[in-house]
Amino acid sequence: MLLVPASVALAHPGQHDQLQQVNRHLEQTPTDQDLYIQRGIIYSEGGQYDAALADLLQAQTLGEPVLVAFQLGVLHYRTGDFEVARDYLQQYLQRFPNYPPAYDYLARIARDSGDYDLAVAHLQTYFRLQERPNPGLYLAAARMLEERRRYQEALAILDQGQATLGVVPQLQRQAVALERARGQPELALARLQTLGPMLGESPAWRLDMAELQLELGHRDRAAAMIRSARETLAQQRPTPARLDLQQRAEALAAGLHQ
Amino acid sequence: MSGRILITALSVISLLALSACSDGGNNRKCKGEEVPTERLFLQQLSDTSVVIKWRGAATAACIGTLQDTLKVYADATVTEGDHKQVTFTGLLPEVTYFYSIGGARQAPADQYFTTHPQPGSLPADGNTRIWLIGDSGTGGDDEREDHEGEALEVLAGMQAYTARDGEPVDVFLMLGDNAYDVGSDFNFQQAVFETYPTLLKRLALWPTIGNHEMGLGFLNPTVALPGFSQSPDPDSWIEDTGATPRGMPYLDIFTLPTNGEAGGVPSGTEQYYSFDYGRVHIVSLDSQLSARDPDQLSAMKSWLIEDLSSNDADWTIVIFHHPPYSKGANHDSDDTEKLGGFDMPQQWMREQFVPVFDQYGVDVVYNGHSHSYERSFYLTNLTGKSDTYSAANNAELVDGNPNRPASGRGTEEYRQLSPTSGGVDDRVVYTVTGNGGKADSSSGLTEASQWLRHPAMIEQPADTVQPRRRGLAVIGSVVVDAGPERLRAHFIDAEGEVLDSFTITR
Structure with missing residues (x-):
């Protein structure tokens, strides 16, 4: 049942228009649970939390309370009442156990509460339920672990993501940084090398390689990388990014002789 | 052929x-x-x-x-x-x-x-012809009452235009809101597959995600409104109030590159990707889902930097739905916090991605969302609201005159290596063309005096309102011709007439 038919709903109405629409419908069907939920959501997203709470609590009395639980969870997360938010989300999951956004919010609550282990656990559930996890969520999980200097676990999450999505620079670059942070430049180099073909061995990639080669004391290899990067850059039209790379190449080349 | x-x-x-x-x-x-x-x-x-x-x-x-x-x-x-x-x-x-x-x-x-030319090679005829339509998805029941046949009129306009020189379209791009009202499979059937059946048999369709691809809004499985989702999660798509959330049909329908299958750097997600056509590199970003989550936005930006760093094409075109600059009806890029932040992607894309476009040699950016046509000057370093724009600081200038931003037309063609920037490729033309299936007839939520008057957009001689506005409230689409020496972009109305054009030379 479409409570507010598409033909009635404006394509992009403002909050005021939305409220007017819902209010019109509420005048006709004042005991409709869905309309109270809808108005509660409009208030919630507009930051009018008291009004939102009143409508959502009213909605609970007009039908199955559990249908309101997810939005009550979101509302309480927004107001910082994490414990209440968590309870509502858990209620919702008992009825709809495979609803990934509920796990996303549980992860946010855990993260904002400082419980990174639990946040990562909820994200793992999210990854299991979500058919197409976005690379950014693997990064989010890895960053929480990195913040606690749990590099090995952070790397494991990034590798899990790449096992699911394929090797992608968003995740592998972060893994390279983690390898360096935990004092493993050789492993960082090995990871960076995997990106070479897909990045077309770009000048940026070659200079990153050179930097790692230098760190490992491989001056000849670093010099070759810098030289080929400079040659390529010299043939390309200048963009601000390429001008920055040229400066970086010069700085690295100068470092070869120190 | x-x-x-x-x-x-x-x-x-x-x-x-x-x-x-x-x-x-x-x-x-x-x-x-x-x-x-x-x-x-x-x-x-x-x-x-x-x-x-x-x-x-x-x-x-x-x-x-x-x-x-x-x-x-x-x-x-x-x-x-x-x-x-x-x-x-x-x-x-x-x-x-x-x-x-x-x-x-x-x-x-x-x-x-x-098949496409080899990456790095010119096509046999020397030119890559690209057709771009935005907010074109009005060809179905959900928009029939108000916009019957308008998407087909836009298609006919493009066909009339291309018939003049006989050169067919090589690449077909859709800028989001491809299938009103909720991006359901049925919406796509009517608005895409039954609207462009002949073209779709001959050309690959390369789309991006609009707000109307994400079903009803508010993330609640019981109730919502079309086009209002603020969720970054494609599995929270709902078609109807009370329905159980499920994956967005867009991702079920399309098989988009995740692993650089058609060129470009692997993204790991169908939500954003890139591909090559000869010497043209095209990037499709996701301003609807990925932009709404800081971690996902950060990942998309990292990927874009890698992709553009690896790209040495003659021309680079970026598409996404939410325009960083627009004074279109309802979607004023200065007023993104309305509706609880519904249009925040316009601001986020401007603040987070415009500097990347400037830095990494993007030439043109195309968006939809506003149901009108707006085309910018040749811009650099404009990440603020419209009142921060000045020709002197942000536009390509005629003979260095800070009071004369170049139009891109006639003797004021743009040069990829901008003279104003001292011979560096750091400028982009932004075009909003969300009028591939309908055009706004009033300013909506945008202040009436501001409607189609973003100062970074160029005044449109074809506008019928006086004083002339910096946009056109008519249906139409864009044809880009990218050759070895110049890129020419044309806004084509439903009659096949060119109402605006600009050229960038190499």
């Missing part, structure tokens, strides 16, 4: 290095009958491969370079949304291939495509 290569039967055997990805390979013969489909379209067309996708009873496809003697057979795999799909690899660049659905030896006359 001007300038394309049609190879002879004798050369097929030696040149047709086809191999089918699906089971069955070449062991089975193409000797069945053509089987009708509900929808038939191409995906991931590149210089060496293609995905042929359909819905219907057929379980195989054949391909070949001669319409009457298709030789390579492949069984289909069943994919999400009850689609069938075959991937052919080992194709030759710039060759026209015919195909049949169901295993027929003979291809229907309209079932053919031409």
Whole structure:
């Protein structure tokens, strides 16, 4: 049942228009649970939390309370009442156990509460339920672990993501940084090398390689990388990014002789 | 097929290095009958491969370079949304291939495509013609009452324009809001597959995600409004109040590159991707989902930097739905916090991605969302609201005159290596063309005095309002011609007339 038919709903109405629409419908069907939920959501997203709470609590009395639980969870997360938010989300999951956004919010609550282990656990559930996890969520999980200097676990999450999505620079670059942070430049180099073909061995990639080669004391290899990067850059039209790379190449080349 | 290569039967055997990805390979013969489909379209067309996708009873496809003697057979795999799909690899660049659905030896006359030129090579005719339509998805029941036939009028306008020089479109881009009202499979059937059936058999469709692809808003499975989702999660799509959330149909329907299948750097997600057509690099970003989550936005930005760092194409085109600069009806880029932040992606894309476009050599950016046409000056370093724009600081100038921003027309053509920037490629033209299926007739939520008057957009001589505005509230689409020396972009109305154009030279 479409409570507010598409033909009635404006394509992009403002909050005021939305409220007017819902209010019109509420005048006709004042005991409709869905309309109270809808108005509660409009208030919630507009930051009018008291009004939102009143409508959502009213909605609970007009039908199955559990249908309101997810939005009550979101509302309480927004107001910082994490414990209440968590309870509502858990209620919702008992009825709809495979609803990934509920796990996303549980992860946010855990993260904002400082419980990174639990946040990562909820994200793992999210990854299991979500058919197409976005690379950014693997990064989010890895960053929480990195913040606690749990590099090995952070790397494991990034590798899990790449096992699911394929090797992608968003995740592998972060893994390279983690390898360096935990004092493993050789492993960082090995990871960076995997990106070479897909990045077309770009000048940026070659200079990153050179930097790692230098760190490992491989001056000849670093010099070759810098030289080929400079040659390529010299043939390309200048963009601000390429001008920055040229400066970086010069700085690295100068470092070869120190 | 001007300038394309049609190879002879004798050369097929030696040149047709086809191999089918699906089971069955070449062991089975193409000797069945053509089987009708509900929808038939191409995906991931590149210089060496293609995905042929359909819905219907057929379980195989054949391909070949001669319409009457298709030789390579492949069984289909069943994919999400009850689609069938075959991937052919080992194709030759710039060759026209015919195909049949169901295993027929003979291809229907309209079932053919031409593979892309090799990345880095010019097409045989020297020009890459790109058709861009935004917010075009009005061809179905949900918009029939107010916009009956308008998407087809825009299509006819493009066809009238291209008929003049006889050069067909090479690349077909959709800028989001591809299928009103909620981006359901049924919406796509009507607004895309039944609106552009002939084109979709010949060209791969490369789309981006609009707000109306994400169903009803507010993330609640019981109630919501069309086009209002603020969720970054594609699995929270709902078609109707009370429905259980599910994956967005857009991702079930399209088979978009995740692993650089058509060029570009692997993104790991169909939500954003890139591909090459000869010397043109095209990037499709996700301003609807990924932009709404800081971690996902950060990942998309990292990927974009990697992708652009690896790109040395003559021209780079970026598409996404939410315009960083617009004074379109309802979608004022200065007023993004309305509706609880519904239009925040306009601001986030401007603040987070515009500097990347400036730094990494992007030439043109195309958006939809506002149902009108707006085209900017040749801009750099404009990440603030419209009141922060000044020609002196942000626009390409005529003879360095801070009071004369260059128009891109006539003697004021833009140069990729901007003279104003001292010979550096750091400027971008931004175009909003969310009028591929409807045009706004009033300012809506945008202040009436501001409607189509963003100062970074160029005044439009074809506007009928006085004083003339910096936009056009008419339906239409954009045709880009990207050649070795110049990129020319034209806004085409429903009659096929050019109402605006600009040129960037190399």
